[in-house]
Amino acid sequence: MIELKEVHSYYGHSHILHGVNLKVNKGQCVALLGRNGAGKTTTIHSIAGLVVPKEGAIAFKDKELIGKTPNHISKAGVGLVPQGRRVFSSLTVKENLLIAERKSTSSEKQWTIEEIYQLFPILKEREENMGNELSGGQQQMLAIGRALLLNPDFLLMDEPSEGLAPVIIEQIKNIILDVKKTGLSMLIVEQNIDLACCVADEVIILNKGEVVWQGLPNELLHNEELLKVHLGV
Numbered sequence: 001m002i003e004l005k006e007v008h009s010y011y012g013h014s015h016i017l018h019g020v021n022l023k024v025n026k027g028q029c030v031a032l033l034g035r036n037g038a039g040k041t042t043t044i045h046s047i048a049g050l051v052v053p054k055e056g057a058i059a060f061k062d063k064e065l066i067g068k069t070p071n072h073i074s075k076a077g078v079g080l081v082p083q084g085r086r087v088f089s090s091l092t093v094k095e096n097l098l099i100a101e102r103k104s105t106s107s108e109k110q111w112t113i114e115e116i117y118q119l120f121p122i123l124k125e126r127e128e129n130m131g132n133e134l135s136g137g138q139q140q141m142l143a144i145g146r147a148l149l150l151n152p153d154f155l156l157m158d159e160p161s162e163g164l165a166p167v168i169i170e171q172i173k174n175i176i177l178d179v180k181k182t183g184l185s186m187l188i189v190e191q192n193i194d195l196a197c198c199v200a201d202e203v204i205i206l207n208k209g210e211v212v213w214q215g216l217p218n219e220l221l222h223n224e225e226l227l228k229v230h231l232g233v
């Protein structure tokens with residue numbers, strides 16, 4: 001589905017990604033973990049076209065993404081649930097969803113607003129509320145709903161649990177599992193190791209812009225050394 005080969009990304013002269021290699025297969029959910037500043041968001045932004053890598057290759061369904069605009073990459077089928085949700089605060093829930101609705105020519109699944117409401121019943125109840133009247137968890141649901149309405153084949157999620165209470169994180173975890181059941185391929189950046197290991201088929205650890213470990217969630221959870229050295233647990 002998507003493969004990054006030797007990706008090098010920079011902010012100005014700061015060299016952030018030092019040859020990242022990773023692959024997400026069709027229907028697979030991969031979690032990207034690492035300490036603050038490891039380069040997780042930069043990796044996601046390099047795929048979405050928000051950062052343009054200077055070297056390397058990103059093949060998505062056999063087409064090269066590097067050099068394409070974020071709009072082109074989105075239309076090619078890559079969805080993004082950004083860090084901090086970024087819902088439109090001065091639009092209602094329904095308006096936030098309506099502006100995201102788009103027919104896809106590539107995706108097998110065509111999401112409707114009604115299906116988003118089935119996934120998140122609370123959004124239906126709040127459909128006339130403004131974006132800034134929602135709780136953090138509800139905003140996260142809206143951000144995921146908006147991304148799904150663009151009918152992606154591959155979804156990037158940047159820290160979906162950030163700043164949320166444990167009970168809401170549990171809900172988000174179940175939602176990610178529900179979305180996964182639809183067959184959508186996903187790459188999820190997370191600080192919450194339990195959430196990541198519960199939803200992911202495979203885990204990748206980044207450190208200083210390089211992949212330092214890759215394996216199964218269970219292998220990570222039983223590797224105290226790895227947890228301590230790279231994740232500070």
Ligand SMILES: Nc1ncnc2c1ncn2[C@@H]1O[C@H](COP(=O)(O)OP(=O)(O)OP(=O)(O)O)[C@@H](O)[C@H]1O
Pocket residue numbers: 011014016034035036037038039040041042043
């Ligand atoms: N816009 C920017 N300009 C300059 N440097 C940046 C910019 N955004 C991020 N960086 C730097 O790039 C490095 C990687 O940041 P990135 O946000 O990718 O890390 P992360 O692993 O997602 O961390 P976090 O968990 O804190 O979000 C950090 O050293 C950060 O300070």
